[in-house]
Amino acid sequence: MIRLKSKLALFNLLSKLVFTSLFLILLPSIIERINLRQVDNDLIRKREKTISLIEKVGIEPFINTDTSDAFGSYNILKEEFISLERSDAEGELNQIEVSNRIIEDEEITYRVLNYTLIVDGQKYLLEIGKSITSIQNAKKNISRIILAFLVFIILATLITDLQYTRIILNPLKKITNKLKEISSPSKFDMTPVKTNTSDFAGLDNALRDLMIQIDESFRKEKEITVNISHELMTPISVLRSKLENILLQNDIDSETANKIEESLKTLHRLQSLVNSLLLIARIESHQYLRDDTFSIQNLLGEIINELIPLADDKEVNLTAEFISDYMIKKANRSLVFSMFYNVVNNAVKNTDRGGKIIVSGNVVHGRFRVIITDTGKGMNETQLSTLFSRFKTRNVQDENGTGIGLAISKSIADFHKIEVSVSSEIEKGTIFTFIFPENS
Amino acid sequence: MNVLIVEDEKSLANEIASFLKSENFLCDFAFTGNDASEKIAVNLYDFILLDLGLPDYNGLDLIDEAKKAGNEASIIIITARGAVEDKVKGLDLGADDYLAKPFALVELLSRINAVARRKFNVVSQDVVLGDFFMKVQSRKLICGEKEVDLTKKEFDLLQYLVLNHNKVLTRQQLYEHIWGNILDDQYDSNFIDVHIKNLRKKLNYHAPSPWLETVRGVGYRVSIA
Numbered sequence: 001m002i003r004l005k006s007k008l009a010l011f012n013l014l015s016k017l018v019f020t021s022l023f024l025i026l027l028p029s030i031i032e033r034i035n036l037r038q039v040d041n042d043l044i045r046k047r048e049k050t051i052s053l054i055e056k057v058g059i060e061p062f063i064n065t066d067t068s069d070a071f072g073s074y075n076i077l078k079e080e081f082i083s084l085e086r087s088d089a090e091g092e093l094n095q096i097e098v099s100n101r102i103i104e105d106e107e108i109t110y111r112v113l114n115y116t117l118i119v120d121g122q123k124y125l126l127e128i129g130k131s132i133t134s135i136q137n138a139k140k141n142i143s144r145i146i147l148a149f150l151v152f153i154i155l156a157t158l159i160t161d162l163q164y165t166r167i168i169l170n171p172l173k174k175i176t177n178k179l180k181e182i183s184s185p186s187k188f189d190m191t192p193v194k195t196n197t198s199d200f201a202g203l204d205n206a207l208r209d210l211m212i213q214i215d216e217s218f219r220k221e222k223e224i225t226v227n228i229s230h231e232l233m234t235p236i237s238v239l240r241s242k243l244e245n246i247l248l249q250n251d252i253d254s255e256t257a258n259k260i261e262e263s264l265k266t267l268h269r270l271q272s273l274v275n276s277l278l279l280i281a282r283i284e285s286h287q288y289l290r291d292d293t294f295s296i297q298n299l300l301g302e303i304i305n306e307l308i309p310l311a312d313d314k315e316v317n318l319t320a321e322f323i324s325d326y327m328i329k330k331a332n333r334s335l336v337f338s339m340f341y342n343v344v345n346n347a348v349k350n351t352d353r354g355g356k357i358i359v360s361g362n363v364v365h366g367r368f369r370v371i372i373t374d375t376g377k378g379m380n381e382t383q384l385s386t387l388f389s390r391f392k393t394r395n396v397q398d399e400n401g402t403g404i405g406l407a408i409s410k411s412i413a414d415f416h417k418i419e420v421s422v423s424s425e426i427e428k429g430t431i432f433t434f435i436f437p438e439n440s
Numbered sequence: 441m442n443v444l445i446v447e448d449e450k451s452l453a454n455e456i457a458s459f460l461k462s463e464n465f466l467c468d469f470a471f472t473g474n475d476a477s478e479k480i481a482v483n484l485y486d487f488i489l490l491d492l493g494l495p496d497y498n499g500l501d502l503i504d505e506a507k508k509a510g511n512e513a514s515i516i517i518i519t520a521r522g523a524v525e526d527k528v529k530g531l532d533l534g535a536d537d538y539l540a541k542p543f544a545l546v547e548l549l550s551r552i553n554a555v556a557r558r559k560f561n562v563v564s565q566d567v568v569l570g571d572f573f574m575k576v577q578s579r580k581l582i583c584g585e586k587e588v589d590l591t592k593k594e595f596d597l598l599q600y601l602v603l604n605h606n607k608v609l610t611r612q613q614l615y616e617h618i619w620g621n622i623l624d625d626q627y628d629s630n631f632i633d634v635h636i637k638n639l640r641k642k643l644n645y646h647a648p649s650p651w652l653e654t655v656r657g658v659g660y661r662v663s664i665a
Contacts, residue, residue: 232520257658
């Protein structure tokens with residue numbers, strides 16, 4: 001992924017490169033043309049001058065019919081030359097061309113004007129040449145200067161572009177930072193981001209409105225949860241107190257006591273069912289904070305300590321194998337505790353005498369993972385697929401569980417963006433894998 | 441001790457009262473917030489059991505009123521609104537403890553006693569259990585010259601049974617007291633049985649412990665004559 005600011009700067013740079021290189025390629029030939037035209041005009045002027053001179057003084061001063069057929073003259077630096085010779089060629093010439101001449105062992109490129117002059121019925125070829133080596137040199141020099149200048153311009157504008165886009169995109173950065181930081185909509189910073197770019201102000205406004213809306217619906221959900229819990233818990237509470245009071249009477253027979261205790265147990269099942277549903281509702285409506293930082297080793301150690309008496313009693317070997325400790329950040333410790341507790345407890349329940357449960361943790365590709373392996377009863381495909389659904393108990397004979405423990409674990413994992421995967425084989429065992437997000 | 445029960449659910453208030461009366465408390469009722477507000481202003485109580493979900497009043501305001509009126513009653517919040525913020529707010533306002541509904545009556549009693557001990561600086565009495573001697577302050581169980589090596593959970597369990605001696609405690613009541621509500625769904629009666637089994641094993645290694653009774657089909661009891 002590329003930052004917007006870099007993208008803009010990169011685009012600017014590329015477009016500049018294309019245009020300037022086009023310019024760079026075309027410019028020398030344009031300059032050359034302009035210069036050549038100037039040289040041509042110059043040559044034509046000189047031709048006119050020569051013609052008028054010949055008209056004035058006649059051809060003799062240049063060409064003596066007796067001694068020579070041609071006349072030629074160079075200036076000292078061989079910048080220019082003029083030649084006049086008798087010609088018998090057919091047709092009349094009036095053209096300008098580039099041609100190389102060797103003068104005193106030196107090859108020089110000239111722009112040469114050829115012109116057929118008729119004096120006293122005799123054809124003469126007039127050639128006026130002007131060296132264009134200087135023009136070609138100038139072309140090279142100009143190209144160099146332009147190249148240097150353009151490199152400078154490109155670098156300078158690249159730097160200023162980067163700075164400028166950084167400044168104008170700053171509000172956008174602030175807005176995305178605001179979004180990144182929050183753990184719940186109510187934590188969204190409602191103060192508007194300072195900007196005079198209407199698009200950003202619009203985005204900021206829209207986000208703010210959205211956050212207010214989400215927060216409002218969370219608040220309503222919370223209210224409903226509170227109301228439901230009150231409505232359900234009050235009658236349960238009344239029943240429970242009544243039953244407990246009966247149980248406390250000294251004169252009840254053991255059969256009645258038994259029945260009362262069973263009713264209390266059933267009532268407790270109802271209570272934990274409601275509690276579990278409320279817990280899931282609260283997690284799913286983000287009513288818990290995620291601002292604890294804690295050592296995962298400590299947390300798993302606590303869970304194992306809690307469950308070791310139970311495992312020992314069943315002669316199940318429950319051990320921790322840690323390769324590394326890890327600090328979990330931005331999480332809710334007691335929820336994460338419940339998440340792992342439910343799974344390990346489940347493993348203890350479902351592992352037979354002499355079995356083994358291993359809890360291990362390590363960092364793989366920068367992400368911490370916890371693996372809980374048991375040699376328990378295992379599950380088939382159908383059981384696996386409904387493992388995290390509410391009320392589908394793994395073990396039907398288990399009276400106490402409401403079959404919601406793993407569903408709770410799953411919603412806690414989702415709440416923390418922890419990936420959970422399970423693999424299992426009947427009579428071999430089950431492996432739970434929890435992979436924490438990268439930044440936690 | 442005087443207790444004001446502020447609770448709009450009359451039958452619950454009655455059950456709490458009948459339990460507390462059997463523990464020699466004097467109970468008064470307020471079924472509405474206004475009623476409670478008046479009674480708090482006029483009477484002196486040692487304890488106020490306060491339901492936050494009153495139809496006509498925000499229970500939290502009552503705490504404020506009681507504190508402002510200089511009422512020295514200890515306040516224990518009993519509420520079905522399980523939100524953590526309520527608990528924090530209530531305790532911040534000066535409530536002494538917080539109990540989520542539904543709760544065990546014996547748990548309510550042990551909270552009241554704990555608050556009272558704190559308030560009046562009562563040093564917990566050491567307890568004789570057959571051949572054993574429980575030092576409550578230093579959390580030790582002694583048999584003869586030797587200390588019985590108990591885990592924290594085992595000691596807590598025994599102490600709770602001792603605190604509520606001669607009462608049968610159900611596994612659920614024991615579980616809730618020791619593990620709280622967070623692991624509610626995973627409540628497992630086997631849990632308590634395993635801990636009691638281990639506890640008994642450790643006790644019997646030193647001396648017989650007939651005072652720790654299993655009441656079949658109901659729970660456990662510590663009998664002290």
